[in-house]
Amino acid sequence: MRYTPRHPKSNVNVTPTSHIREFFVLAGGLLSLIVVIYLVLGLTVDLIVPHISIDLENKMGVHFFQSMGGKDVDSQRGYYVQSLIDDLRERCAKLPYRFKIHVRKASTVNAMALPGGHVIVFTGLLDKMSSENELAFVLAHEMGHYAHRDHLRAGGRAVVLMTFSALLFGADSSVSKILSHTLNITELSFSRKQETMADEFALETINCAYGHVGGATDFFEKIPKEQDTGKIGHYFASHPETRSRISHLNNIIRSRGFNLAKRKPLPKAIWNFIP
């Protein structure tokens, strides 16, 4: 038996292919798959949400809230905000929730509506407030989310999607990371409509509570002056551009003939009290 050395003409074990092209084809396929799943998910969530009873939501809310962790601070202002939201609910927006205000220490100028009527207000937001009307508008805006049950929609979809991507790729894989980025962007653009609806609800509510809508746009007019990127940037992103929001509110005020009267000041004793 003799040995005849020969080189094979081609490498049979490696398919000659363009990896870049394959990457774009696959990534495009995955993206369209996700869009389809997202739309289907959105439809199912929209179908299910009206059927979730308040009772069930309250139960879920407790778990959700506990998993958030954190500690309530600033009870002085907390009580005041609590009485304000209770008053709004009592007189003007009869929602089937028992709202509970949680003041959290953070420079974030934001408030959050969690399932079960837990409203988180950050001290950063409270520090920015200049009148009761302005604060009432922000609270009424969050109540608007409850009225339309946006908090369940956004939460439901996000939770299901996160579970899905973690299931597919593992929680901390790089594919998951890039996915959660793209998902976030779509999630935000979806919630803009909901923010506008909540704004309209808030306008009605404070008009009912105070007989005028003075101070409604104060909060938004302040934001552009703040140059705090980072956390405030997130607020910007998830809420429609402030300018278009202000003009939208002004349009409604004009068309509905709402009055603009003097704003009610915040109770100085509570607001200037440093705990």
Place this chain on the structure above:
Amino acid sequence: MIITNIETVPGKTIVEHFGLVSGSTIRAKHIGRDIMASLKNLVGGELKGYTQLLQESRNQAIDRMIEHARQMGANAIVNVRFSTSSVAQGAAELYVYGTAVRVQ
């Protein structure tokens, strides 16, 4: 192409050899199959999807080895062995190699 996993091809004599030839493949099933397999795992039994995956992978690896041998000018491959690896999870990685020979 004659393929054996013994030293010779019975009834024929090896006149010439060309060294090692090999074929490798790495294949995966789509995610739906993976999910079905993990469900099937609850009750046990044959995972048809994965059986099929292994079959496909093996056939592709052998086809590649044959193509390699053909390019060398061989008409038989003797003493063939299979080997596996584990780079990617949920994928079948098969490697098959043998000695390319010419028999008469």
Place this chain on the structure above:
Amino acid sequence: MYDLLIFLALIAVGYSVGTLLEKRHYHSIHKREKAFFYLPAVTIKSVDYPEEKIRSAELVYGSVVISIDCFKKILAGLRNIFGGTIKSYESLIDRARREALLRMKEMAGDATVIVNVRIETSTIARKANKKGVGCLEAIAYGTALTLEK
């Protein structure tokens, strides 16, 4: 957003550097394969040399661990979802096994033939593999026979 940019930058670096390294490795493999052109490695046990002509028989082996670049890893992750041949890993497997064979041949030096060759995958990095390190270890071994001049 910054995370996304860093991620994309990593992919770009992974792709360009990874492709470059792979090209270099293949270049070196081709060069050395030419150098060992006349040293056959076969899986059969006997190459019908008369026993008295064999001067020495010695175990030779070569092993290598090669890792994948992050671009190809992501590509493989995508391919895993849709199913099919994971083309991006093919070159890794090919390189690892050819490199192991070459190192075995380098160890054999001026032997005439290497018989009963086996190629296997070792498992040192299996723990690491679970943590997402995509790498392959190949080991090749056989018996190098040196004939009398």
